[in-house]
Amino acid sequence: MSQRVVVLRRDIHGMPIADYVEALRERLPNREVVHARTPAEERELVAGAEVVTGHALGPALLEAAADLRLFQCLYAGTDHLPLDELAERDVAVTSASGVHGPPVAEWVVGMLLSFARRLHEGSRRADRREWRHYQAGELAGSTVTVVGLGHIGRAVVHRLEGFDVETIGVRRSPDRGGPADEVVGADEGSFHAALARTDYLVLACPLTAETAGLVDAAALETLPPTAVVVNVARGPVVDTEALLAELRGQGIAGAALDVTDPEPLPEDHPLWTLDNVRITPHVSGHTPRYYERVADILARNLARVDETGTYADLENQVRL
Numbered sequence: 001m002s003q004r005v006v007v008l009r010r011d012i013h014g015m016p017i018a019d020y021v022e023a024l025r026e027r028l029p030n031r032e033v034v035h036a037r038t039p040a041e042e043r044e045l046v047a048g049a050e051v052v053t054g055h056a057l058g059p060a061l062l063e064a065a066a067d068l069r070l071f072q073c074l075y076a077g078t079d080h081l082p083l084d085e086l087a088e089r090d091v092a093v094t095s096a097s098g099v100h101g102p103p104v105a106e107w108v109v110g111m112l113l114s115f116a117r118r119l120h121e122g123s124r125r126a127d128r129r130e131w132r133h134y135q136a137g138e139l140a141g142s143t144v145t146v147v148g149l150g151h152i153g154r155a156v157v158h159r160l161e162g163f164d165v166e167t168i169g170v171r172r173s174p175d176r177g178g179p180a181d182e183v184v185g186a187d188e189g190s191f192h193a194a195l196a197r198t199d200y201l202v203l204a205c206p207l208t209a210e211t212a213g214l215v216d217a218a219a220l221e222t223l224p225p226t227a228v229v230v231n232v233a234r235g236p237v238v239d240t241e242a243l244l245a246e247l248r249g250q251g252i253a254g255a256a257l258d259v260t261d262p263e264p265l266p267e268d269h270p271l272w273t274l275d276n277v278r279i280t281p282h283v284s285g286h287t288p289r290y291y292e293r294v295a296d297i298l299a300r301n302l303a304r305v306d307e308t309g310t311y312a313d314l315e316n317q318v319r320l
């Protein structure tokens with residue numbers, strides 16, 4: 001079995017890929033971790049390697065990687081990979097799913113506190129050097145509904161323990177439970193029943209045919225006028241026009257959006273103009289520990305491969 005692990009050259013999230021190489025070398029002292037710095041080096045080094053890791057795997061590289069058994073993708077989503085061909089060649093694919101839980105959950109908690117305590121109003125007044133009192137609510141005692149109880153949703157709920165809030169988790173298969181005080185299904189009846197008693201609606205589900213437009217005019221109508229919508233999922237999970245209408249008409253109190261529809265949000269988009277909307281440019285998942293966490297996943301998986309001698313039943317293995 002070849003002990004070589006090839007790291008492809010492209011950096012992600014503005015962080016040098018050499019840091020990932022370093023993180024892997026620390027965790028895999030018995031393997032040769034090689035950094036392919038150019039397209040030619042990539043083609044040369046993947047030949048004969050069983051393990052390759054990087055952001056993507058194009059046709060030329062796939063062809064050159066005749067002995068490939070495992071591709072560790074640097075992204076949580078793997079739909080950009082040639083999955084059919086990888087399946088045909090019996091290559092195991094593992095994703096970076098899970099690495100975003102802590103940073104996204106911290107972003108969510110930060111936004112909940114910011115809205116509850118009106119921290120952005122404080123910042124606005126400080127920017128104007130205006131020492132003038134204002135009032136704020138409390139997060140304690142409120143109900144936070146989290147749609148999606150995967151890596152991100154669960155991390156949000158865990159971090160809310162200690163804030164004295166009620167949590168409702170919404171998921172497709174509620175029988176699988178979760179850390180929320182209550183877990184309900186995603187069917188219309190259960191979803192709207194949860195919305196009606198929600199103060200903060202946190203969206204942490206994947207974008208699918210079922211979740212596109214999940215938060216539509218009807219859902220926004222069911223939310224109380226004091227509710228805040230927090231979206232860290234994907235922009236199209238929320239109907240932007242309906243959201244704008246409710247935000248303008250005081251149908252809901254505000255929105256915190258790390259993702260928007262469209263993305264990037266054009267400079268002249270009306271969402272920018274509302275002072276009850278906080279927008280960040282899809283950065284909630286950024287963390288300086290990104291590479292360390294993916295390296296941990298790959299190291300755990302290679303330990304498993306060494307133990308079992310097969311590339312099966314791996315952590316984050318994508319079903320091909």
Ligand code: NDP
Nearest residue numbers: 100148149150151152171172173186205206210232233285
């Ligand atoms: P996971 O795959 O770990 O979990 C997804 C969860 O969503 C599961 O609990 C699943 O429920 C639930 N779900 C699926 N369909 C529905 C539905 N129709 N209604 C309600 N719940 C549903 O995903 P992650 O937690 O890792 O990530 C979630 C999403 O967050 C990603 O798909 C991505 O779009 C987004 N994301 C955003 C980032 C950012 O930077 N803003 C960074 C990373 C991810 P069940 O298990 O019951 O099927």
